[in-house]
Amino acid sequence: MQRERLSVPLPDCFRCHVTAKVGQPLGKSRTSVGKPTELTVATDTTFGVVSALVVDTATTAIANYHADASNAKLVWDPEGPKEVYVKVAANTTQDKYVKLTLLNYNDVLRQVWDNASKVRNAQASFTLLLFIYVGKS
Incomplete structure (x- = not known):
């Protein structure tokens, strides 16, 4: 007999961790600009x-990074087009992050929430992991 899984609705607000990574999108970047910043976002x-x-x-993280003269300069234009990526599951490798778009945002958010339901207590501590990539000069 298969157990039925309880479906918990997406909360009204959830946490996001935003990380700026140095390197090419979906590459093997291990370098981040500062620490991840936590935001609270309404569903x-x-x-x-x-x-x-x-x-x-x-932009704030990069400005703080550039404030230390010993750090390498990064290429960043906040006015230019930017791609935002999301880690869809706990064990997703960087090359499998999903690029968020206007068309897929709600579906991907639901997918990440559903993936969290497969891990014990993951929905209780749910955090959407968002990434943006920055080039080196």
């Missing part, structure tokens, strides 16, 4: 707003 927040929050957060 009904649109992709455009989430994307802008990620870019603003990355």
Whole structure:
């Protein structure tokens, strides 16, 4: 007899960790700019707003990074187009991160939430892991 899994609805608000990584998107970057920044986002927040929050957060992290003269300069134009990536499951490798778009944002958010339901207590401590990539000069 197969156990039925309880479906928990997505909460009204959830945590996001935004990390700026140095290197090419979906590459093997092990270098991050500063520590991940935690944001609280409402479930009904649109992709455009989430994307802008990620870019603003990355811009702040990069400005703080550049404040230390000993750090290498990074290529960053907050006005240019930016790609935001999400880690869809706990064991997802960097080359399998999913690029968020206007069309897939809600579906990917639901997929990440559903994946968290497969791990004990993961929905209770749910955090959406978002990444943006920065080039070196």
